Amino acid sequence: MYKEKLENILKNVQKPARYIGGEYGSVIKKNGALRFAFCFPDTYEIGMSHLGMKILYNIINSDDNFCCERVFMPLPDMADAMRKNEILLYGLESLEAIRNFDFIGFTLQYELTYTNLLAMLDLAGLELLASDRNDTDPIVIGGGPCACNPEPIADFFDMFVIGEGEEVILEILQLYKACKSEGFIKSVFLEKAAQIKGVYVPSLYNITYKKSGEIDKIIALKNAPETVKKCLINNINDVLFPDEFVVPFCDIVHDRAVIEILRGCIRGCRFCQAGFIYRPFREKSAEKNLENAVALCENTGYDEVSLSSLSTGDYSEIELLLTKLTNYCNPKNINLSLPSMRIDSFSDDILQKIKSVRKSGLTFAPEAGTAKLRDIINKNITEDEIMKGCKVAFEGGYTSVKLYFMLGLPGETDEDILGIKQLVDKIIELYYNTPNRQKGKQISISVSLSTFIPKPFTPFQFEPQLDKNEVIRRRKLLLSELKNKKVSISWSSYDESLLEAALARGDRRLGQVILNAYKNGSYLDGWEEYFNFSNWEKAFADCQLDMSFYANRRRDYAEIPPWGMLDFLVDRDFLIEENRKAHAGITTPSCREKCAGCGVSRCLGGARLE
Amino acid sequence: MRIFFMKKDRAKYISHLDLQRTMQRALKRAKLPVWETEGFNPHIYLTFALPLSLGIESVSESFDVKLIADISPQEICTKLGASLSQDLQVIKAAEPIHKPVEIQKARYEILLSDSEKFNEYLEQDEIIITKKTKKGQAQLDIKPLIELEELEKNKIILRLPAGSGVNLNPLQVLSGFEAFTGAELQTCSIIRTGIFCANGEIFT
Numbered sequence: 076m077y078k079e080k081l082e083n084i085l086k087n088v089q090k091p092a093r094y095i096g097g098e099y100g101s102v103i104k105k106n107g108a109l110r111f112a113f114c115f116p117d118t119y120e121i122g123m124s125h126l127g128m129k130i131l132y133n134i135i136n137s138d139d140n141f142c143c144e145r146v147f148m149p150l151p152d153m154a155d156a157m158r159k160n161e162i163l164l165y166g167l168e169s170l171e172a173i174r175n176f177d178f179i180g181f182t183l184q185y186e187l188t189y190t191n192l193l194a195m196l197d198l199a200g201l202e203l204l205a206s207d208r209n210d211t212d213p214i215v216i217g218g219g220p221c222a223c224n225p226e227p228i229a230d231f232f233d234m235f236v237i238g239e240g241e242e243v244i245l246e247i248l249q250l251y252k253a254c255k256s257e258g259f260i261k262s263v264f265l266e267k268a269a270q271i272k273g274v275y276v277p278s279l280y281n282i283t284y285k286k287s288g289e290i291d292k293i294i295a296l297k298n299a300p301e302t303v304k305k306c307l308i309n310n311i312n313d314v315l316f317p318d319e320f321v322v323p324f325c326d327i328v329h330d331r332a333v334i335e336i337l338r339g340c341i342r343g344c345r346f347c348q349a350g351f352i353y354r355p356f357r358e359k360s361a362e363k364n365l366e367n368a369v370a371l372c373e374n375t376g377y378d379e380v381s382l383s384s385l386s387t388g389d390y391s392e393i394e395l396l397l398t399k400l401t402n403y404c405n406p407k408n409i410n411l412s413l414p415s416m417r418i419d420s421f422s423d424d425i426l427q428k429i430k431s432v433r434k435s436g437l438t439f440a441p442e443a444g445t446a447k448l449r450d451i452i453n454k455n456i457t458e459d460e461i462m463k464g465c466k467v468a469f470e471g472g473y474t475s476v477k478l479y480f481m482l483g484l485p486g487e488t489d490e491d492i493l494g495i496k497q498l499v500d501k502i503i504e505l506y507y508n509t510p511n512r513q514k515g516k517q518i519s520i521s522v523s524l525s526t527f528i529p530k531p532f533t534p535f536q537f538e539p540q541l542d543k544n545e546v547i548r549r550r551k552l553l554l555s556e557l558k559n560k561k562v563s564i565s566w567s568s569y570d571e572s573l574l575e576a577a578l579a580r581g582d583r584r585l586g587q588v589i590l591n592a593y594k595n596g597s598y599l600d601g602w603e604e605y606f607n608f609s610n611w612e613k614a615f616a617d618c619q620l621d622m623s624f625y626a627n628r629r630r631d632y633a634e635i636p637p638w639g640m641l642d643f644l645v646d647r648d649f650l651i652e653e654n655r656k657a658h659a660g661i662t663t664p665s666c667r668e669k670c671a672g673c674g675v676s677r678c679l680g681g682a683r684l685e
Numbered sequence: 686m687r688i689f690f691m692k693k694d695r696a697k698y699i700s701h702l703d704l705q706r707t708m709q710r711a712l713k714r715a716k717l718p719v720w721e722t723e724g725f726n727p728h729i730y731l732t733f734a735l736p737l738s739l740g741i742e743s744v745s746e747s748f749d750v751k752l753i754a755d756i757s758p759q760e761i762c763t764k765l766g767a768s769l770s771q772d773l774q775v776i777k778a779a780e781p782i783h784k785p786v787e788i789q790k791a792r793y794e795i796l797l798s799d800s801e802k803f804n805e806y807l808e809q810d811e812i813i814i815t816k817k818t819k820k821g822q823a824q825l826d827i828k829p830l831i832e833l834e835e836l837e838k839n840k841i842i843l844r845l846p847a848g849s850g851v852n853l854n855p856l857q858v859l860s861g862f863e864a865f866t867g868a869e870l871q872t873c874s875i876i877r878t879g880i881f882c883a884n885g886e887i888f889t
Contacts (some may be wrong), residue, residue: 082872085698086740092703097695099711099770324699324707376710376768408727429852 077162077170084156092325093119094153096145096167100321100375103134103168104142109252111135111143112166112213114181116191117601119147123321124329126383128241132316133250134241141248144176145321147190164198164449174200177214177251181232183221187571187601188580189228193593195206196231203590205233205278209643214251222275223352224638227578229277230586233265237641238273238305241314246271267579268299269299273306275655280640282583288624290582290635302642305578307679311338311357318370322377330378332371333413335546336364336396340385341666342417343673344442345453345657346484348530349385351650352643354675356389356666361396368400372409380404389667390421413436418464419456426471431548434619440479443487444494450658451486458498465502471547475519476502482549482566483527483541485657492549495522496556505560521563524550524574530579531636532643534653540576540626543569543681570608574600576626577615582637585625588614646674687781688761689747692737696772701736707773714768718762734785734888735847735880738854741793743819743877747888749781760873783889784880787889788848792834792879793842793855798871803841806865807833814861827853827861847880 085091113132115122122128128145135143144166149157157164160234161365163172173179179199181192193203196215201210205215217225225235236243247268254264258475270275279299283291295301308314339356340349359367368380371509380400382390390396397411405410413425418439441461443449449456465476480495499520526546529538541549546569557564578585590612600604615622630636632651649672656663663671670676692699699707709729712719721727732749758778759841767777780825806812812828835842845853855875880888 079872082874091698091739092700095695095698097770097772099707099714099768101770322707322710324696326702326703373716374714376713378713408721 077172080160081170082160084153084160084162088153088156089150090325092323093098093147094149094167096170098321098323100319101145101168102136102142106137108140108142109178109255110166110176111141111180111247111248112146112176113143114146114173114179114192114195115148116188116195117179117184118150119323120327121327122147123323123327125182125184127334129317129320129333130315131180131240131244132321134244134315135248137315138245138248140252141245142168143287145174146173146195148188148195149604150599154194154213156444157198163200164195170350171238174213176213177255178248180214181215181217181219183219183225183228183377183600186221186227186575187606188450189578189589190593191597192228193589194598197593204230206230208233208261210259214261214264214651216247220348220352221579221642222640223348224580224636225275225277226282226583226637227581227585227589228254229583232277233400234260234268235275235277236273236306237275237303238643239308240306243271243273243306247274253651259586265666266297266299269297272304275303275641277583282637283360284582284584290637290639293635293640295640297634302640304642304678305352305644306395307644311359314365316367318367319374320371320377322375328572329381330377331381332375332377333381333383334364334367334371335359335383336387337392341389341651342386342455343453343663343671344664345534346453346481346527346530347655351532351645351673352647353385353590354643354673355679358390358392360493361392361399364396365399365403367527369403372404372407378408379410379412381414384415386417386420387413387415388417388425389665393420394424394428397425401428403521411442416445419460421467423467423471426467437473437475438477438479439464441482441498442479442481443491444480444496444619445491447660448484448487448491448494450660450662452484453653453657456664458501460672461498462501462505466509467531469506469512469518470659474506474513474516475521477521477523478502479523479525481525481527482553483546485527485538486660487541487549489549489552492553493556499557499559499562503559506652514596518561519563521565522557522565524553524566526567526569528572528576531638532645532650534650534657536580536636536650537630537632537654540573542623542627543573568603568606571600571603571606573626574608574611575621577622578625580630580637581625584618584620585617588620591617643676644675649673686752686761686778687734687747687749688778689745689776690769691742691774691776692742692746693742693744693774694772696770697742698741700739701733704737704790705731705733711765711768711773712750715764717764718752718756719795720753721795732785735791736789737877738856740759741855741875741877745877745880745888747880749785760770779889781835783886786849787882788880788888789883790832790844790881790885791847791877792842792844792881794876794878795843795855795859795873796839796876797840797841797873800836800838800841802866804861807831809865811863814857816857827858833857842878844881853867854855857866 133142135141147439214233216234217232218240222235265276268274279296283296285291339353341356442454529535592611595610597610719729761778762775771789776862811826815822816825830842
């Protein structure tokens with residue numbers, strides 16, 4: 076236990092509270108349980124805001140045989156102090172080195188955290204490559220959205236969970252426990268684990284490449300399944316949802332209670348990975364949601380509860396739910412927060428219900444400036460709906476709007492770029508023509524531009540990312556047109572987007588690139604102040620690989636993708652069909668209007684969704 | 686009502702601002718009948734007697750809170766105690782006697798590996814430290830402010846000015862000591878063991 080050693084270094088690091096644990100709600104277990112280190116490869120403030128970690132922390136700790144501790148990425152001041160004082164990466168509950176744990180689990184939220192994984196394994200005192208770790212080292216397991224193409228980081232992991240981890244995680248831990256009681260051999264455990272639904276063991280798959288650099292074959296070894304199907308929880312209403320959170324002492328990004336009101340999305344926006352990999356659409360009952368919210372507020376003392384989903388307005392009983400929640404929250408001065416509202420579902424009724432929410436600003440994501448381009452991406456929002464949503468907001472007292480757009484979407488022309496300006500102008504005009512708006516206040520609009528990044532398991536997985544010069548030209552075009560004191564514009568760095576695009580659809584050969592980049596000093600790549608692009612360029616060059624091969628190339632429908640051994644239950648033919656429709660500018664209605672036949676519902680043994 | 690509590694072990698890394706929020710949430714979890722401010726952003730109103738620097742433990746912290754229903758001090762202690770993390774412990778609840786503005790001194794128990802030269806340090810003609818002020822940095826002689834109560838091989842007990850007037854942080858005394866000996870202090874723990882008003886009366 077590092078308590079004494081930590082005493083000496085914590086007085087010299089920034090915000091020491093995030094490195095010492097001891098928060099209300101943290102679970103400390105007696106010895107004897109198998110130990111799982113849940114690692115979030117980013118800072119405490121970001122990781123502690125993440126709902127998935129809270130869910131799995133609660134599930135693992137609910138079983139007496141296992142115990143789960145939290146681990147986050149230390150910032151450089153702390154990491155340096157740890158190295159200097161020979162403190163290995165430790166769990167916040169026991170303050171003991173995680174290299175002595177049974178499992179090290181990483182949640183893979185974002186491609187630019189890949190070097191952090193290595194930094195954390197390194198700080199833990201473990202070998203970075205799975206093949207260099209032995210039978211007594213912890214099993215390193217990954218899950219989360221980026222596990223849908225884990226190939227770039229496959230060399231560092233023993234196994235991945237594909238899909239929803241809530242139920243399968245205990246099955247994996249139980250298998251481990253059984254294997255441990257009969258003399259543990261890692262390879263034997265992994266071969267057995269590969270038979271569990273949703274478990275992908277990368278060492279059991281052999282990948283060969285063509286001269287062109289494309290994948291030639293994926294060969295499953297030792298009885299491992301040819302395709303690993305994602306696992307799903309049985310019933311969203313029955314799955315264990317935490318009734319308490321670890322309540323941090325220091326300020327974190329989202330310091331509030333969160334309830335997951337639904338999972339999946341009916342919309343099918345063609346760029347959106349979450350919209351495809353979390354299918355099918357499932358709703359928790361209003362009663363269950365209220366029960367979760369009440370339990371969490373009572374047990375944490377939070378004064379804000381947030382409704383988590385991909386699109387809160389699509390919850391079929393949204394008004395009933397909001398009535399129930401406001402009846403509970405208002406007398407207790409608890410704020411409600413609805414972060415994921417589509418502009419077309421933003422109605423006066425809903426606004427009335429969430430009146431208690433502080434009217435700071437509204438965020439909407441039209442994604443594209445014209446109806447034509449919104450059709451291509453299947454965003455299915457009309458300009459009228461955008462105007463109607465804004466009008467409701469302005470009449471409700473809102474005076475600032477944040478709009479998200481993407482640059483470089485397939486089929487985008489200069490006309491679509493100028494369409495962003497026209498849309499912004501219309502919203503400003505609407506504001507000043509709304510008689511019931513808040514008087515005496517200027518409107519402020521912030522426009523946030525990101526670069527489109529094609530992601531696996533979306534209809535746009537075949538698309539190239541637009542190259543740098545063209546993205547910059549289009550951005551400049553918009554900036555030169557959109558000159559207005561009421562509008563502020565921000566954009567993401569192209570280089571970061573390019574790296575994200577290369578990693579998102581990369582293959583196993585990128586493992587060496589990530590390793591090189593890390594060894595040359597790259598980590599915390601998601602933080603602008605630490606991001607070093609030339610480091611990455613060098614790392615790619617040293618491996619004779621090209622970022623643009625992964626990011627900027629159109630991929631043939633017939634090409635085997637690096638994630639070809641994984642199955643997220645959405646048919647590949649469906650994704651191809653959606654891609655064709657995108658190029659033809661044809662939209663696909665939401666799952667609620669008409670089943671598009673993506674294959675998920677058939678996989679579950681049911682008919683098409685009606 | 687004034688609630689006295691200890692801030693020990695891991696809890697010493699909670700900053701003053703974070704401690705306020707921690708207590709507000711604990712009071713909510715405990716479902717105690719406390720008054721909340723009215724207006725746009727209602728919240729539980731707390732007044733802490735004397736802020737404590739990050740990294741210092743204490744057995745004599747307190748805050749005041751307004752109650753809106755009758756509840757026994759015993760019940761407050763039980764309920765709030767159960768709603769706090771293990772390193773924050775409620776000592777007692779009682780009607781306040783002193784006002785926080787009456788606070789004049791605080792006592793600190795300092796445990797360190799070696800206090801050998803501490804006497805020598807105090808016997809200097811003056812002990813100049815650099816203090817941050819609103820206008821930048823200022824040089825200050827802290828010698829007249831330090832009252833030594835006890836000095837043992839591994840323990841120093843100091844009484845230092847605190848409260849709304851002159852203030853001296855024990856960390857400043859120790860960094861002066863480090864500068865004097867030229868060596869970094871090893872495993873040094875500081876505990877605030879008492880808060881006093883005029884004539885040495887214990888703040889209650």
